Amino acid sequence: MAHIDAGKTTTTERILFYTGINYKIGETHEGAATMDWMEQEQERGITITSAATTCSWLDHTINIIDTPGHVDFTVEVERSLRVLDGAVAVFDAVAGVEPQSETVWRQADRYDVPRICFVNKMDRVGAEFHRCLDMIVSRLGATPLAIQLPWGVEADFKGVIDLVKMKGLLWSAETAKGEMYDVVDIPADHADAAREWRDKLVETVAENDDELMELFLEGVEPTEEQLVAAIRRATLSSALHPVLCGTAFKNKGVQPLLDAIVAYLPAPTDIPAFQGHAVGNEDQAVERHADVNEPFAALAFKIMSDQHLGKLTYIRIYSGTLETGTGVINSTKGKKERIGKIYQMHANKREERSSAAAGQIVAVMGLKDTTTGDTLSDAANPVVLESMNFPAPVINVAIEPKTKGDQEKLGTAIQRLAEEDPSFQVRRDEETGQTVIWGMGELHLEILVDRMRREFKVEANVGRPQVAYRETIRRKVQKVEYTHKKQTGGSGQFARVIIDLEPLGDGNDGYEFQNKVTGGRIPREYIPSVDAGAQEAAEFGVLAGYPMVGVKVTLQDGAYHEVDSSEMAFKIAGSMAFKEAARKADAVILEPMMAVEVTTPEDYMGDVIGDLNGRRGQIQAMEDRTGAKVIQALVPLSEMFGYVGDLRSKTQGRAVYSMQFDSYAEVPPGIAKEIVAKVRGE
Numbered sequence: 001m002a003h004i005d006a007g008k009t010t011t012t013e014r015i016l017f018y019t020g021i022n023y024k025i026g027e028t029h030e031g032a033a034t035m036d037w038m039e040q041e042q043e044r045g046i047t048i049t050s051a052a053t054t055c056s057w058l059d060h061t062i063n064i065i066d067t068p069g070h071v072d073f074t075v076e077v078e079r080s081l082r083v084l085d086g087a088v089a090v091f092d093a094v095a096g097v098e099p100q101s102e103t104v105w106r107q108a109d110r111y112d113v114p115r116i117c118f119v120n121k122m123d124r125v126g127a128e129f130h131r132c133l134d135m136i137v138s139r140l141g142a143t144p145l146a147i148q149l150p151w152g153v154e155a156d157f158k159g160v161i162d163l164v165k166m167k168g169l170l171w172s173a174e175t176a177k178g179e180m181y182d183v184v185d186i187p188a189d190h191a192d193a194a195r196e197w198r199d200k201l202v203e204t205v206a207e208n209d210d211e212l213m214e215l216f217l218e219g220v221e222p223t224e225e226q227l228v229a230a231i232r233r234a235t236l237s238s239a240l241h242p243v244l245c246g247t248a249f250k251n252k253g254v255q256p257l258l259d260a261i262v263a264y265l266p267a268p269t270d271i272p273a274f275q276g277h278a279v280g281n282e283d284q285a286v287e288r289h290a291d292v293n294e295p296f297a298a299l300a301f302k303i304m305s306d307q308h309l310g311k312l313t314y315i316r317i318y319s320g321t322l323e324t325g326t327g328v329i330n331s332t333k334g335k336k337e338r339i340g341k342i343y344q345m346h347a348n349k350r351e352e353r354s355s356a357a358a359g360q361i362v363a364v365m366g367l368k369d370t371t372t373g374d375t376l377s378d379a380a381n382p383v384v385l386e387s388m389n390f391p392a393p394v395i396n397v398a399i400e401p402k403t404k405g406d407q408e409k410l411g412t413a414i415q416r417l418a419e420e421d422p423s424f425q426v427r428r429d430e431e432t433g434q435t436v437i438w439g440m441g442e443l444h445l446e447i448l449v450d451r452m453r454r455e456f457k458v459e460a461n462v463g464r465p466q467v468a469y470r471e472t473i474r475r476k477v478q479k480v481e482y483t484h485k486k487q488t489g490g491s492g493q494f495a496r497v498i499i500d501l502e503p504l505g506d507g508n509d510g511y512e513f514q515n516k517v518t519g520g521r522i523p524r525e526y527i528p529s530v531d532a533g534a535q536e537a538a539e540f541g542v543l544a545g546y547p548m549v550g551v552k553v554t555l556q557d558g559a560y561h562e563v564d565s566s567e568m569a570f571k572i573a574g575s576m577a578f579k580e581a582a583r584k585a586d587a588v589i590l591e592p593m594m595a596v597e598v599t600t601p602e603d604y605m606g607d608v609i610g611d612l613n614g615r616r617g618q619i620q621a622m623e624d625r626t627g628a629k630v631i632q633a634l635v636p637l638s639e640m641f642g643y644v645g646d647l648r649s650k651t652q653g654r655a656v657y658s659m660q661f662d663s664y665a666e667v668p669p670g671i672a673k674e675i676v677a678k679v680r681g682e
């Protein structure tokens with residue numbers, strides 16, 4: 001996991017090469033990386049989907065998921081962190097801890113994933129290992145544990161000083177692919193630093209591990225075995241994060257990284273328990289362990305449609321075993337599923353297996369109803385494992401098929417892509433008849449549209465990206481009454497409802513419904529219809545057609561008619577009452593705010609800040625970073641379109657920026673008016 005371009009894919013390619021999976025190293029900038037197998041990934045040199053692969057090192061099986069760094073694909077990181085037991089955070093030795101590395105670090109905190117750090121690109125001009133250590137402290141609030149020091153830097157980077165073994169690891173032959181390195185005595189010019197940092201290492205570990213502390217207090221130098229065991233314990237408890245360095249591109253430092261993965265990151269059996277709950281009862285905890293003798297339980301974390309095979313579901317097996325042709329239950333949805341085939345995946349290649357067991361990550365074919373986040377379990381012993389969080393999409397675009405034929409293909413494409421990607425949503429605007437697709441950012445939507453064209457042969461006109469606004473209310477309104485009454489020919493329609501509508505508050509962006517009608521004033525069977533009607537109305541807001549979030553509907557009272565009432569009548573009444581109440585409750589529009597970070601030479605700082613202010617940005621912080629200024633600001637997404645070009649021309653291409661979603665905030669009244677007027681075509 002890392003910020004974009006830190007070198008995750010390059011490092012993974014080296015790993016596949018050294019572990020014997022690949023015979024050739026695929027370079028990302030040549031479009032040949034195994035892990036970036038999608039056409040779009042190879043063209044753009046970035047990772048979009050997280051490919052899963054399996055390799056073996058020192059008699060251990062390692063499952064790797066190479067995740068994307070671009071913030072638009074954060075959902076991929078989320079699901080990977082949910083199913084992996086450990087992570088390697090890759091940093092660029094020049095840029096250090098960048099904003100997206102901070103985000104993924106926090107995601108890993110949330111899932112309590114132990115991590116080690118790899119400071120990559122030590123060969124680049126400006127590389128600084130120690131600054132990176134400092135930034136791990138200042139930006140991530142974490143405790144780095146340097147278990148290596150760089151041996152040389154930039155063009156002179158030769159290898160690493162191993163502070164655990166107290167040896168030098170030297171890659172001497174630049175032409176070879178770094179398969180061989182020599183273990184030598186620490187060179188004299190690095191001896192003092194090595195001693196100093198070795199002492200620091202032992203001290204830091206001792207502070208976080210009682211066993212080592214005892215030795216330390218007795219003044220006994222720990223053996224290599226004792227030290228490794230103590231580092232492992234401190235890493236598994238996330239107290240410390242071992243830090244290594246190297247240059248994946250120049251083939252130095254990757255094998256010791258693999259050694260460290262085996263030595264310090266957890267095996268499934270190191271995890272005390274995997275948490276879940278009983279079916280239908282979230283309060284009743286159920287635990288699973290990495291044990292083949294326990295009942296089968298697995299989490300589906302990714303769906304991929306393969307043009308030849310159909311739907312592949314990636315699962316992480318937590319307990320028990322799974323065999324082809326057997327039945328399991330999707331305990332999240334309460335549906336039976338049959339396991340067609342089981343594959344061990346190597347990026348987009350696969351090997352068929354007859355069974356798989358606890359600890360493994362495999363793809364299975366034949367599942368019908370399972371979507372990302374669902375638990376599959378033994379039918380006799382169902383459990384629902386903790387699922388994952390998915391962020392809300394912040395941007396949308398209207399898409400219009402060119403011909404009738406394209407219309408059908410578009411439907412299929414959208415359905416398949418939405419199955420794969422939980423951060424991709426679709427809505428049909430009832431009034432305009434337009435299909436609107438929602439995603440995480442411009443790049444995300446661009447890739448989706450591109451995939452529709454290439455993989456599903458859909459020709460379509462695509463509108464300009466729009467900000468995904470939302471609506472909410474500011475105050476509570478009580479006893480809003482609506483009566484739906486219609487007399488057309490035969491039986492009429494009658495339904496009366498009285499509702500309260502209030503903000504949920506506390507940043508809660510959900511929807512809640514409570515029924516307080518008693519004494520049969522509205523028959524039981526009609527209550528869900530009122531709820532459904534209100535939800536349908538909420539989906540299209542009352543100001544500008546955006547989803548209304550953060551509201552609670554309380555059904556207080558109502559009336560029905562023996563003959564003329566129906567579910568439909570109550571649904572309409574629910575919907576109309578909701579709209580009327582929302583209009584009275586001071587509805588407002590919310591807009592996504594982005595956390596923007598700009599790194600610029602000092603000369604342009606004034607221009608950059610002025611420009612951000614002009615975009616309604618609020619400057620949050622400014623700091624120095626080796627010859628440059630870093631500006632952090634909160635800016636509405638609607639003001640950020642085209643920022644790439646503007647920043648480039650204002651700073652002669654010398655500033656860079658990154659941005660990610662931060663929160664939703666109320667749109668100032670003047671701008672809200674403009675948004676409403678635009679939607680209404682005024």
Ligand SMILES: Nc1nc2c(ncn2[C@@H]2O[C@H](COP(=O)(O)OP(=O)(O)OP(=O)(O)O)[C@@H](O)[C@H]2O)c(=O)[nH]1
Nearest residue numbers: 004005006007008009010046047069121247248249
């Ligand atoms: N100088 C130097 N360049 C490197 C090194 N490692 C990777 N690169 C280059 O940095 C660029 C980005 O590398 P990737 O491996 O694609 O980075 P990534 O983190 O996988 O990027 P995303 O998946 O798009 O987030 C490529 O041009 C690599 O060749 C390194 O150790 N030194």
